[in-house]
Amino acid sequence: MKGEDSSNRIAWRLNGVTKEYDGKRVLGPVNLELVEGQKTAIIGPSGAGKTTLLRLLAVETEPTSGTIECEGKPIDSFSRNRKYLEVGLMHQQLDLVPQLSARKNIEAGNSGRWSIFRTLASLLLPVHDNASHDVAEAIGIAEYLNDRTSVLSGGQQQRVALCRLLVQSPKLHLADEPVSSLDPVLTDKVLKILCGIHELPGCHVNSVVANLHSPDLAIKHFDRIIGLHDGTIRFDKPATQVTEDDVEFTYEDESDIPRVVDPSPNIKSNWGRH
């Protein structure tokens, strides 16, 4: 929310960032400032460069040109061992270890803070990390914690991956389609936690950037919406000021423009839970 509140500290800054794969530009040039504590949603059609933008912020890939700064320092100066404190990314493919239990996948979020001995003990001894358990309970997967991750449904696995990110608790949470496999009730619950509307004990969600497939969800839960099309920013507004024209402009050339429909949180649906 640029210029709205001067006390908001700009934590992340992208200056003329572009990304090319094999000479083909997939993103940029993008100029963007992320305010600390802000919950930002990125919407746009497939192939707009949403995932690339998140991967750049997560220092998983380097921009072809331009710079990304955090607190005034280039982000590639993060020490590899301290990066987990700054930024964490939940991939769309989740990247869980299927052979481990859901609990161990979630507790893996503690790796940066834990020594290797503690990790070993967590794998061999029947000791459970309370913070991980609390997060899992809030997200609604406490009953599956001891199941092998490979036997869980897509929606359950998605929540396991989100729990791992919440347990890691970096300054900037990045989430690529974090609710794509969830039913409307769960989506509402999960996004409220991700956006800090529901505070969890021992887990403070600070800044968030999430890619969403649904403009309605973005507008409902997030502070700021960025519309991305063909690698460039079509609009960048506070959620309250986003109009239907903005959304249509972002999805233009697409045959199926998502209509703005309020997803009713009263629907008692079970799909996606199993």
Place this chain on the structure above:
Amino acid sequence: MALTTWSAFSIDWSDLTNDGGATALRSILRAFLTPDLSAELLKKVLQASWTTISYAATSMSVAIFLGLSLGLIASGTLFPRGKLGLLILISTRAFLGATRSIHELVWALLLVVAIGLSPTAGILAIALPYSGTIGRIFAEQLQDVPDNQLKAMRSSGANNGQALLLARIPSVLPDTVSYLFYRFECAIRTASVLSFVGLGGIGFQIHIALSDLKFESVATLLYTLIALILFVELTSNSVRKRLLS
């Protein structure tokens, strides 16, 4: 093609048939239908099986310990590849390569000469080449773990050791365990062959029975060997199933 033709011509085919061979073959086949099941022989078979199994089990214990720990180092997933790291990596791989390129039988002959006809020689003759093979396979399995899982662990702040514990080992465990069971089967076979060298066990009994032309006893011993290997395979299947569920 040329090689096959050439090798076919370089065999002296006239030696391939042997007078009276058909009679011998017939009596061997008959022996397999009527194996010797006398109490005296069965007792001997039990003792010999026990010797063979203990050789196989002891050598496998040594081979698993050596193979897994060296394989872990040889996978290069634990240390950064500095000068020292590279030196350790190359020397481990060289050791694994050297031990497995020499056959068990040759190891046995060498070790019998070096330390005499003792169980230690037999055990080492199996353990050394087997640790080479196990180490190499384990190293490759560790390297083949999906990169995205490792990256996810790293981005949660995991170091190499934690990524090993949380992603690499859980991913490879079922395959590694079933491979180790397969190697145990091989070890039983090898242990019985090595007993021809004079180390005792099923192979030694087969050797004696063959020299005495007691084909019925040979049949019993071979059936026992098959039973042992089937038993290991069944155990392996059930353990693997438990690891996967």
